[in-house]
Amino acid sequence: MPESPVTLAQASALIRHRRSIKPQDLDPAREVDAELITELIENATWAPNHGLTEPWKFHVFQGEARHALIASMQQTYREVTPAAEFREDKLEKIGTNPLLAPVVIACVMERRGGAKIPEVEEIEAMACALQNLMLSATAAGLGSYWSSPPLLDGATFRSFLNVNAEDRCVGLIYLGWPRAGLNWPRSVRQPVASKIIWRTTADA
Numbered sequence: 458m459p460e461s462p463v464t465l466a467q468a469s470a471l472i473r474h475r476r477s478i479k480p481q482d483l484d485p486a487r488e489v490d491a492e493l494i495t496e497l498i499e500n501a502t503w504a505p506n507h508g509l510t511e512p513w514k515f516h517v518f519q520g521e522a523r524h525a526l527i528a529s530m531q532q533t534y535r536e537v538t539p540a541a542e543f544r545e546d547k548l549e550k551i552g553t554n555p556l557l558a559p560v561v562i563a564c565v566m567e568r569r570g571g572a573k574i575p576e577v578e579e580i581e582a583m584a585c586a587l588q589n590l591m592l593s594a595t596a597a598g599l600g601s602y603w604s605s606p607p608l609l610d611g612a613t614f615r616s617f618l619n620v621n622a623e624d625r626c627v628g629l630i631y632l633g634w635p636r637a638g639l640n641w642p643r644s645v646r647q648p649v650a651s652k653i654i655w656r657t658t659a660d661a
């Protein structure tokens with residue numbers, strides 16, 4: 458078996474170092490090279506996927522295109538939010554977040570396997586791909602964050618991204634260089650022992 462190019466300790470360190478870095482913690486003025494973005498997305502495409510359907514499409518928004526993204530998201534938010542839940546501050550946040558991050562990637566699950574591959578498996582493959590993307594971003598020193606507001610399923614936003622009826626935008630990945638002086642966020646996980654059930658006997 459060929460030797461792994463990284464040690465388990467290096468893989469563990471990268472996985473545990475990744476944090477969700479929110480747009481307000483990114484440097485809006487520092488661009489991310491197209492070549493680097495392409496490498497992150499190429500790593501995303503190396504995710505496991507049932508039947509090699511590669512059920513993904515990545516819409517990369519940068520610069521002025523983020524204004525079109527904002528307009529569509531705000532219009533969709535107005536359309537899909539029940540009056541009692543509508544919040545002006547949320548609408549405003551939708552208008553500012555994409556400008557705080559130099560890159561926003563809309564990640565669309567596109568079904569290609571027909572009925573043979575269940576939808577949930579295509580979504581699972583997307584999650585694997587986005588984790589690859591975020592881990593790669595972390596390795597490059599970038600901050601990333603997966604956002605999944607309900608408006609992603611709204612008709613106006615779906616039409617903005619040309620999402621077909623059987624497909625779905627599973628998230629927006631906000632990407633950028635962490636702003637100077639950022640204290641890398643901490644996160645917690647339950648002790649792993651509480652998540653493992655060892656079954657080793659014949660009557661298990």
Ligand SMILES: Cc1cc2nc3c(=O)[nH]c(=O)nc-3n(C[C@H](O)[C@H](O)[C@H](O)COP(=O)(O)O)c2cc1C
Pocket residue numbers: 475476477478603604605606628642644
């Ligand atoms: C499928 C998925 C959707 C997510 N959507 C959101 C979201 O809409 N808003 C948000 O604040 N965080 C979202 N997150 C990020 C989680 O909040 C974050 O991963 C969690 O708080 C743990 O923090 P960490 O990523 O730094 O470990 C999402 C994560 C996943 C996997």
